[in-house]
Amino acid sequence: MPSSRTCVVFGGNGFLGQHLCQRLLTDGYNVRSVSRTGRPKGEVQSWWSDMEWIKADLGAEASRSAMAGAEVIFHLASSTHPCTSNSDAVFDLQSNLIGSVQMLKRASVSGVQRVIFISSGGTVYGVPRQIPIPETHPTDPICSYGIHKLAIEKYLYLFRTLGELDSIVLRVSNLYGEHQNLDKPLGAVSHFAYRAATGKTVEIWGDGTIRRDYIHVDDVVNAFRKAITYRGPERVFNIGTGRSVSLNQLLELIGQRVDRRLQVTYAPARGFDVLDNALEITRAARELGWTPSIRLEAGLDRVLRSSLCVQQECA
Amino acid sequence: MPSSRTCVVFGGNGFLGQHLCQRLLTDGYNVRSVSRTGRPKGEVQSWWSDMEWIKADLGAEASRSAMAGAEVIFHLASSTHPCTSNSDAVFDLQSNLIGSVQMLKRASVSGVQRVIFISSGGTVYGVPRQIPIPETHPTDPICSYGIHKLAIEKYLYLFRTLGELDSIVLRVSNLYGEHQNLDKPLGAVSHFAYRAATGKTVEIWGDGTIRRDYIHVDDVVNAFRKAITYRGPERVFNIGTGRSVSLNQLLELIGQRVDRRLQVTYAPARGFDVLDNALEITRAARELGWTPSIRLEAGLDRVLRSSLCVQQECA
Numbered sequence: 013m014p015s016s017r018t019c020v021v022f023g024g025n026g027f028l029g030q031h032l033c034q035r036l037l038t039d040g041y042n043v044r045s046v047s048r049t050g051r052p053k054g055e056v057q058s059w060w061s062d063m064e065w066i067k068a069d070l071g072a073e074a075s076r077s078a079m080a081g082a083e084v085i086f087h088l089a090s091s092t093h094p095c096t097s098n099s100d101a102v103f104d105l106q107s108n109l110i111g112s113v114q115m116l117k118r119a120s121v122s123g124v125q126r127v128i129f130i131s132s133g134g135t136v137y138g139v140p141r142q143i144p145i146p147e148t149h150p151t152d153p154i155c156s157y158g159i160h161k162l163a164i165e166k167y168l169y170l171f172r173t174l175g176e177l178d179s180i181v182l183r184v185s186n187l188y189g190e191h192q193n194l195d196k197p198l199g200a201v202s203h204f205a206y207r208a209a210t211g212k213t214v215e216i217w218g219d220g221t222i223r224r225d226y227i228h229v230d231d232v233v234n235a236f237r238k239a240i241t242y243r244g245p246e247r248v249f250n251i252g253t254g255r256s257v258s259l260n261q262l263l264e265l266i267g268q269r270v271d272r273r274l275q276v277t278y279a280p281a282r283g284f285d286v287l288d289n290a291l292e293i294t295r296a297a298r299e300l301g302w303t304p305s306i307r308l309e310a311g312l313d314r315v316l317r318s319s320l321c322v323q324q325e326c327a
Numbered sequence: 328m329p330s331s332r333t334c335v336v337f338g339g340n341g342f343l344g345q346h347l348c349q350r351l352l353t354d355g356y357n358v359r360s361v362s363r364t365g366r367p368k369g370e371v372q373s374w375w376s377d378m379e380w381i382k383a384d385l386g387a388e389a390s391r392s393a394m395a396g397a398e399v400i401f402h403l404a405s406s407t408h409p410c411t412s413n414s415d416a417v418f419d420l421q422s423n424l425i426g427s428v429q430m431l432k433r434a435s436v437s438g439v440q441r442v443i444f445i446s447s448g449g450t451v452y453g454v455p456r457q458i459p460i461p462e463t464h465p466t467d468p469i470c471s472y473g474i475h476k477l478a479i480e481k482y483l484y485l486f487r488t489l490g491e492l493d494s495i496v497l498r499v500s501n502l503y504g505e506h507q508n509l510d511k512p513l514g515a516v517s518h519f520a521y522r523a524a525t526g527k528t529v530e531i532w533g534d535g536t537i538r539r540d541y542i543h544v545d546d547v548v549n550a551f552r553k554a555i556t557y558r559g560p561e562r563v564f565n566i567g568t569g570r571s572v573s574l575n576q577l578l579e580l581i582g583q584r585v586d587r588r589l590q591v592t593y594a595p596a597r598g599f600d601v602l603d604n605a606l607e608i609t610r611a612a613r614e615l616g617w618t619p620s621i622r623l624e625a626g627l628d629r630v631l632r633s634s635l636c637v638q639q640e641c642a
Contacts, residue, residue, distance in 0.1 A: 098485075098489075101428050101432070101482070102425055102428055102429060105420070105424060105425055105428065106425065109420060109424075109478075110417055110420050110421065110425075113416050113417055113420065114417060117416070138484075138488075139488075152481065152484050152488075153481060153485065154484075154485055154488050154489065155485070156482075156485070159478060159481045159482060159485065162478075162481065163424075163474060163477075163478045163481075166467065166468060166474045166477065166478075167416070167471075167474060169453075169467050169469075170413075170468065170469055170470070170471070170474065173453075173454075173467075173469050173598075174413075174469065174598050174599070175598075283488075283489050283490075284489070
């Protein structure tokens with residue numbers, strides 16, 4: 013057990029960040045989160061006091077002391093979402109790309125052994141030429157978020173090639189799970205589940221035929237844990253399930269579980285939404301020994317139970 | 328003749344910029360240059376008064392009025408060089424990538440019909456897996472300059488895909504020609520030629536076996552002119568000669584022409600120099616109807632005559 017090992021999670025107070033931090037604590041790590049807002053929002057959790065919550069911008073000087081003595085850095089921080097990034101690409105680049113390069117430069121002289129970075133399996137490839145999409149697929153994003161993620165990957169490659177910093181890139185597909193966003197229109201599974209649980213109308217962009225590869229947060233957390241100790245030659249991995257379902261199928265699966273048809277309004281499609289996305293995951297299986305273990309149906313059951321709990325304040 | 332057509336050249340006062348502006352004037356365009364320093368430095372040329380020289384940062388608000396009424400934008404501006412960009416990647420991104428995105432956003436609402444962007448055939452591909460390098464080769468730069476060029480290409484793709492702005496990307500190899508840099512260590516051909524003409528010692532990084540694809544500026548200017556009217560489906564083109572020569576071969580070719588062996592000192596190799604680079608140019612030949620016309624030997628004769636003129640102040 014790595015009882016004296018320290019890791020830093022940039023963006024540790026977000027959805028994935030909290031799931032990862034909690035699990036790293038269980039694994040025996042000293043855990044520090046660095047984020048713009050410090051401690052997570054919402055109801056205080058008992059495990060929050062077992063770790064440090066540092067309030068600092070990604071690119072800020074304060075991140076240097078936060079990294080002191082750390083062996084592994086997880087970079088999950090992002091100030092934008094795919095669906096908002098095009099409206100202010102300059103802010104997207106300023107906060108995410110430049111902030112990341114500043115942080116990585118500090119990491120390269122801090123003694124950190126490895127950076128594990130969450131990239132975007134849903135946006136870096138752009139419009140897919142094949143499904144499922146392998147890691148070798150061309151990378152032509154159609155949103156600024158995908159470009160900033162890709163550019164960070166390129167800097168990580170540069171630092172690796174110049175011998176300055178080791179890193180692993182996980183291109184994660186559409187993440188979902190308990191305690192995600194809830195009533196914000198980010199993360200279709202959690203949003204739909206919450207709307208279903210509360211009897212509200214769901215609004216979707218397009219005609220509902222858009223397909224996504226939904227992966228449960230616990231599976232993603234396990235991919236990050238595998239990446240800590242991986243010693244093989246690969247550095248970029250798709251993390252998804254390898255299959256996609258449409259928004260309409262998702263609505264149907266949720267409807268079956270709440271035992272009624274969901275109310276849906278259809279808004280015009282958005283230009284930056286690709287029609288299909290499913291990630292080829294044989295590389296992660298072969299190299300990391302990682303495969304997803306939670307089927308969508310089982311994951312939906314968990315999210316719906318959690319959403320009903322939130323609604324009934326049983327959490 | 329496009330007598331009333333206006334084009335804007337960002338970076339028009341640089342080496343390639345001046346050659347391009349002068350040719351566009353001859354072609355009958357109204358030409359405006361936008362750059363951080365305004366008019367070019369050095370001895371005043373008669374054609375300078377035939378065009379506008381606007382002093383403004385790439386990303387500045389002033390670029391909006393500069394683009395008013397323009398049909399074509401040439402984007403040649405860069406505040407960094409491949410060999411300096413890694414030392415301050417944040418400045419590289421701030422000035423070049425963010426500045427470009429700000430400019431392109433303005434271009435997209437200005438009525439400009441096309442942006443023609445100079446990318447870097449020498450750095451966007453990183454370490455080549457095959458020679459000559461086709462446009463479909465993976466793009467993994469090992470210097471920040473290559474990453475910012477690639478990221479600008481990605482934004483141009485995004486704007487094209489969203490229907491906001493048409494563009495052509497020319498990935499140009501190692502440019503040389505008369506009136507380049509002279510005694511600065513940028514552009515091996517011109518630097519070596521000037522040192523040879525002035526009898527000074529040449530310093531090179533590594534053992535001289537590094538190979539580059541040297542292309543004369545007049546050939547590159549013609550590729551930009553072809554890109555204005557191209558109506559085919561491709562958007563990214565390599566512009567080079569398709570063959571590479573080593574620094575040692577280059578020194579020998581120059582030595583033959585000045586009739587003496589050049590004095591050379593060898594400094595340690597730099598990590599961000601790839602060993603070989605030659606661009607596959609069949610796509611440009613097929614689509615643009617462009618091929619290089621100036622052989623290296625003939626180009627060297629021209630540069631050496633020019634360097635000797637500069638030395639003897641006969642220009």
